Amino acid sequence: MRHVLSAVVQNVPGVLSNVAGMLASRGYNIDSLAVGETEDPQLSRMTFVVVGDDSVLEQVRKQLEKIVTVVRVTDVSAKDFVERDLMLIKVEARGDDRPEIRELTNIFRGRIVDVSPEQVIIEISGQERKIEAFIDLMRPFGITELVRTGRIAMVRSIDRPQRSGNIRPAVGTMKKAE
Amino acid sequence: MATATSPKTSTELVSGADILVQSLVNHGVDTIFAYPGGCSMPLHQALTRYSDKIRTILPRHEQGGGFAAQGIARSTGKVGVCMATSGPGATNLVTAIADAKLDSVPMVCVTGQVATKVIGSDAFQETPIVEVCRGITKHHYLVTDVNDVARVMREAFLVAASGRPGPVLVDMPKDVQLDKCVPDYNADINLPGFEVDLPHARPEQIKQVAAAIKRAKRPIIYAGGGVVTANASDEVRELVAKTGIPVTMTVMGLGIYPGTDELSLDMLGMHGSVYSNLAVDEADLLIALGVRFDDRVTGKVEEFCKHGKIVHIDVDAAELNKNKPAHIPVCSDVKFALKELNQIVEAPEDISDWVAKCKKWKADEPFTYNKEYEGITQQHAIHTLWEMTHKLDPVITVGVGQHQMWAAQFYKFDKPRTWLSSSGLGTMGFGLPAAMGVQSQYPDRLVIDIDGDGSFLMNVQELATLVCEKLPVKVLLLNNQHLGMVVQWEDRFMQGNRAHTYLGPIDNPEWSGQGDGVGSLHQEERYPHFVTIAKGFGCGGAYVEKKCDLEAAIQEMIDYDGPYVLDVAVPYQEHVLPMIPGGHTVKDMIKK
Numbered sequence: 001m002r003h004v005l006s007a008v009v010q011n012v013p014g015v016l017s018n019v020a021g022m023l024a025s026r027g028y029n030i031d032s033l034a035v036g037e038t039e040d041p042q043l044s045r046m047t048f049v050v051v052g053d054d055s056v057l058e059q060v061r062k063q064l065e066k067i068v069t070v071v072r073v074t075d076v077s078a079k080d081f082v083e084r085d086l087m088l089i090k091v092e093a094r095g096d097d098r099p100e101i102r103e104l105t106n107i108f109r110g111r112i113v114d115v116s117p118e119q120v121i122i123e124i125s126g127q128e129r130k131i132e133a134f135i136d137l138m139r140p141f142g143i144t145e146l147v148r149t150g151r152i153a154m155v156r157s158i159d160r161p162q163r164s165g166n167i168r169p170a171v172g173t174m175k176k177a178e
Numbered sequence: 179m180a181t182a183t184s185p186k187t188s189t190e191l192v193s194g195a196d197i198l199v200q201s202l203v204n205h206g207v208d209t210i211f212a213y214p215g216g217c218s219m220p221l222h223q224a225l226t227r228y229s230d231k232i233r234t235i236l237p238r239h240e241q242g243g244g245f246a247a248q249g250i251a252r253s254t255g256k257v258g259v260c261m262a263t264s265g266p267g268a269t270n271l272v273t274a275i276a277d278a279k280l281d282s283v284p285m286v287c288v289t290g291q292v293a294t295k296v297i298g299s300d301a302f303q304e305t306p307i308v309e310v311c312r313g314i315t316k317h318h319y320l321v322t323d324v325n326d327v328a329r330v331m332r333e334a335f336l337v338a339a340s341g342r343p344g345p346v347l348v349d350m351p352k353d354v355q356l357d358k359c360v361p362d363y364n365a366d367i368n369l370p371g372f373e374v375d376l377p378h379a380r381p382e383q384i385k386q387v388a389a390a391i392k393r394a395k396r397p398i399i400y401a402g403g404g405v406v407t408a409n410a411s412d413e414v415r416e417l418v419a420k421t422g423i424p425v426t427m428t429v430m431g432l433g434i435y436p437g438t439d440e441l442s443l444d445m446l447g448m449h450g451s452v453y454s455n456l457a458v459d460e461a462d463l464l465i466a467l468g469v470r471f472d473d474r475v476t477g478k479v480e481e482f483c484k485h486g487k488i489v490h491i492d493v494d495a496a497e498l499n500k501n502k503p504a505h506i507p508v509c510s511d512v513k514f515a516l517k518e519l520n521q522i523v524e525a526p527e528d529i530s531d532w533v534a535k536c537k538k539w540k541a542d543e544p545f546t547y548n549k550e551y552e553g554i555t556q557q558h559a560i561h562t563l564w565e566m567t568h569k570l571d572p573v574i575t576v577g578v579g580q581h582q583m584w585a586a587q588f589y590k591f592d593k594p595r596t597w598l599s600s601s602g603l604g605t606m607g608f609g610l611p612a613a614m615g616v617q618s619q620y621p622d623r624l625v626i627d628i629d630g631d632g633s634f635l636m637n638v639q640e641l642a643t644l645v646c647e648k649l650p651v652k653v654l655l656l657n658n659q660h661l662g663m664v665v666q667w668e669d670r671f672m673q674g675n676r677a678h679t680y681l682g683p684i685d686n687p688e689w690s691g692q693g694d695g696v697g698s699l700h701q702e703e704r705y706p707h708f709v710t711i712a713k714g715f716g717c718g719g720a721y722v723e724k725k726c727d728l729e730a731a732i733q734e735m736i737d738y739d740g741p742y743v744l745d746v747a748v749p750y751q752e753h754v755l756p757m758i759p760g761g762h763t764v765k766d767m768i769k770k
Binding site: 009010014017018021022025055059062063065066067068069070071072 | 308337494
C-alpha cells in the first residue's frame with residue numbers, strides 16, 4: 001500500500017541526511033522523496049511516498065517524529081489531497097515525428113521548453129499515472145534523458161471524503177504528540 | 179576571563195570554551211570525564227578555570243570516559259558528561275554513544291573539531307563526527323557560531339534528559355571555542371518539533387488498564403529500564419502491594435522490585451528464570467512497563483505471551499506496537515500512569531491459584547548450579563559476593579557475557595540504579611569504566627565491577643585512572659581464560675569447535691579445544707597475570723582458586739583501601755542456564 005507522508009522539518013544542515021539515514025537504517029521502503037523550503041524560511045517540507053501496510057506507516061511516522069529537527073508529520077493520503085510529479089523529458093524529435101510529439105504534449109497539457117534540430121525537452125506535471133502514461137507514449141520516439149522530481153502533495157482545503165483512487169485512507173490524523 | 183559569578187547578567191565578552199563550561203555548571207554538572215587533544219585544548223583550559231565547581235577526570239581512553247559518564251548517568255539519573263578531542267578522540271567515543279542510545283542513557287558528549295574554515299579539507303585529526311553519530315545519537319550539533327553555544331548547551335541537556343533519554347553530541351570547532359561573545363545563558367531554545375512535556379496517559383486508558391487487571395486471572399508485570407528512568411520503582415511496588423501480581427524484570431529493570439521478595443520472578447528472557455518464562459507464557463494479562471519487547475526477552479515474538487492480553491505503557495510512542503502489538507497501548511510517562519492507576523486499581527478477583535502456581539514454579543526450578551564442584555564456579559563466586567555485600571548498599575557493574583548473566587541471576591538487587599549493565603548494545607569492557615563513574619559520585623560507597631577476563635581487558639587501562647584519581651573500585655574478576663558466552667554457543671551449537679575463544683597462548687591445548695574444562699589453576703600458568711597487572715597499575719590484587727579461600731579473599735577486597743582486583747580462577751565449561759535459544763520459545767528451554 002502506498003502512503004504519502006509530509007514532514008515539516010527545521011531548515012538546518014544535516015536534516016535530510018538525518019531523515020534519509022533513519023529510513024535506510026530501519027529498512028523502510030521509500031518510493032520517492034522531495035524536499036524544499038516552505039513559506040517560512042526556517043522550515044522545509046519533505047514529502048515521502050512510503051510503501052507498506054498501516055503498521056509500517058505508523059512506525060515510519062513515529063520514527064520520523066522522534067527526530068528532534070522534525071517539527072510535525074502529516075499523513076496526506078489519509079485526507080483528500082492533490083499530488084503532483086514534475087518531469088523534464090528529452091525526446092528524439094526529427095522531421096515527421098515532431099507534429100505528433102507536439103500533439104501528444106498538448107493532450108497531456110505539457111509544454112515544450114527547449115527545441116534543437118534533433119531533440120525537444122518537454123515539461124510535464126501531474127499525477128504519477130499520467131506521467132507514466134506519457135513516458136510510455138514517448139518511448140517509441142526515443143527518450144534521451146528523463147528527470148523527475150519526487151512526489152509533492154497538499155491536502156485540499158475542503159475535505160471530500162468520497163474520493164476514488166488507489167490510496168486507502170489511513171486511520172486518524174497525524175499529530176506530533178500521541 | 180569570565181568567572182562563574184553572576185554569569186547571567188554579565189556583559190563581558192566570554193570565549194566559546196568558557197561559555198560551554200559555564201553551561202555545564204549551570205546544568206549541575208560536577209564531574210566530567212575528558213581526554214584532551216589539539217582541538218579540545220581551549221575547552222580543557224576553560225575547565226581549569228572552573229576546577230572548584232567541576233571535577234575533571236582524565237580517563238586513559240575516550241571509551242572509558244564515555245562509559246564512566248554513563249556510570250554517573252545510570253547510577254544517579256543525572257546527565258553524564260564526557261569530552262574528547264576531534265578525530266580519533268571523537269571516534270573512540272562512538273561505542274559509548276551507541277551504547278547510551280540503545281539503553282536510553284542521558285549523556286552529553288562534547289567533541290573538539292577542527293576550525294570551521296578547514297572543515298571538509300581532510301585536516302589533521304578531522305572526522306565528520308556528527309555524520310558518524312547521526313544514527314546513534316538522540317540529537318547532535320555542529321556548532322559554527324560562538325553566539326549559539328549557550329543555547330545549544332541548553333538544548334543538549336534538555337534533549338538528553340527529557341522523554342526517553344539518550345546521548346546528545348555537541349561538536350565544537352576550535353575557532354568557536356576561542357571566539358568570544360556576550361553569552362545569554364537563558365537564550366530561548368529553538369526546537370519547534372520537540373515535545374518537552376512528558377506524555378500523560380488519558381483517564382480512560384487508566385480505567386481500561388484497571389479493568390483489565392480486575393478481570394485478569396493470570397496477570398504478570400513485566401518491568402524494564404523505562405521504569406528505572408522514570409524513577410517509578412516505588413509505584414511498581416505499590417501496584418504489586420495493591421494487587422498481588424507477580425513481577426518479572428528485564429536485565430535493564432533489575433532492582434525495580436526487590437529480587438529477594440517472593441513475588442519477584444526475577445529476570446525473564448533468554449537466560450531468565452524458568453518460572454518467569456513459564457509465567458509469561460501462561461499469563462492472560464501481561465502488564466509491560468517501560469520495556470521494548472527486545473528479542474532477547476521475547477524469543478520468537480509471535481509466540482511470546484501468545485494467549486495473554488498485553489498492556490504496554492511506555493514514554494516512547496514508537497515502542498508501542500513496534501515489535502509486539504499491544505491490546506492496550508498507552509503512551510505515557512510510566513510514573514504518571516502508575517500513580518494514576520494506583521489510585522483506582524483493584525486487586526483481581528482471585529489470583530491465589532495463579533500466584534501459588536508461580537511460587538511453585540519458582541520453588542521447583544530455581545536458578546541453580548553445581549554446588550558439588552570442588553573449585554569455585556562463577557555462580558558460587560557471585561552468590562558468595564551477594565551474601566557478603568548486599569547489606570552494604572553496593573553498586574554492581576558488569577561487562578558482557580556469561581558473568582553478566584550470572585550476576586543478573588545470582589546477585590539479588592533490591593533497589594534500582596544499583597545494577598549497571600550494557601544491555602542493549604552488549605559492550606564488552608563496560609564494567610570497569612562504568613564503576614569508575616559511579617565511584618566518582620559515591621566516593622564512600624562500595625562499587626564492584628563483576629567482570630570476565632575478556633571484558634576486563636577491553637578497558638583495563640582505566641585501572642590507572644582509578645589509582646590516580648583515588649577511586650577505590652573493586653573488581654571481582656571471574657577468570658575462565660575464555661570468551662565464555664561464545665564458548666557456550668560453540669559447545670551447544672557448533673560441536674565445541676573452538677574458534678578464537680581462548681584467551682591464552684596458542685600452544686596451549688585449550689586453544690584447539692583440547693583442554694579439560696578448567697585449565698591450569700597455577701596462577702603462573704594462567705594468562706595474563708592479572709595480579710601483576712593490577713599491582714603494576716598500583717592497585718591491590720590477589721588470586722584465589724580454592725573454594726575455602728573465597729570468602730576471606732572477598733573480605734580482603736572489600737576492606738582494601740583503594741582499587742583492587744580479585745582474580746578468581748573459574749572453569750570454562752560452565753554454561754549459563756536456563757537458556758532459550760534465539761528465536762525460540764519457552765518450550766525449547768535448555769535446562770541442563
